[in-house]
């Protein structure tokens with residue numbers, strides 16, 4: 001048992017799907033895993049382990065924002081031996097090339113979070129990036145299954161509501177979408193030498209003002225979930 005995860009070592013698989021929403025974690029576990037067991041409900045941040053096509057896999061809620069994700073990511077790595085994490089999240093489309101419900105693979109993570117400066121000190125602008133093998137594998141898996149995906153830079157915003165940021169400038173520089181965790185996940189993956197990939201579904205669009213309901217964010221991302229699970233079992237190391 002770690003401070004925020006009520007599991008014993010061995011309860012959590014070495015590969016984990018990590019949505020922000022704990023109820024999306026429950027939906028994934030109950031819809032896609034065989035024999036799912038809830039190993040933690042500490043703070044209602046639900047975590048489950050089951051099997052997918054015969055392979056042991058876990059799904060752990062991570063909350064919203066880098067500080068929350070960093071707690072679950074760090075404990076999963078250090079206390080439970082997790083070595084591969086797929087963030088399965090919602091995002092706001094920024095680029096006009098991105099449409100509602102598009103699936104995006106996060107190639108890199110830009111952020112206005114202080115985590116980069118806190119880690120490296122002033123003057124160093126580290127670029128957190130996805131694990132290339134997982135990125136390539138997810139892309140090939142999507143193509144093989146006729147799933148359209150976009151690949152690119154994701155902006156992890158420190159605040160969901162922020163009218164002071166120049167989002168248009170980020171869009172002009174090629175950022176596809178915004179969410180709140182990817183840069184932190186990729187930074188921690190680099191720190192602890194594990195593999196990580198973010199896979200997102202566009203739930204809002206900053207250009208059009210379109211937005212999905214909370215229920216849709218919880219239970220309607222099946223194409224992204226199947227892609228994540230199929231990529232996960234293709235890349236298991238044990």
Ligand SMILES: O=P(O)(O)O[C@H]1O[C@H](CO)[C@@H](O)[C@H]1O
Pocket residue numbers: 019020021063064065088089090091160179180181217
């Ligand atoms: O849908 P999830 O995975 O929570 O991800 C996105 O949704 C939350 C904001 O609504 C933030 O956590 C953001 O990153």
Ligand SMILES: O=c1cc[nH]c(=O)[nH]1
Pocket residue numbers: 090091092093160178179180203204
């Ligand atoms: O962080 C997020 C998540 C979904 N949509 C957004 O606009 N931002």
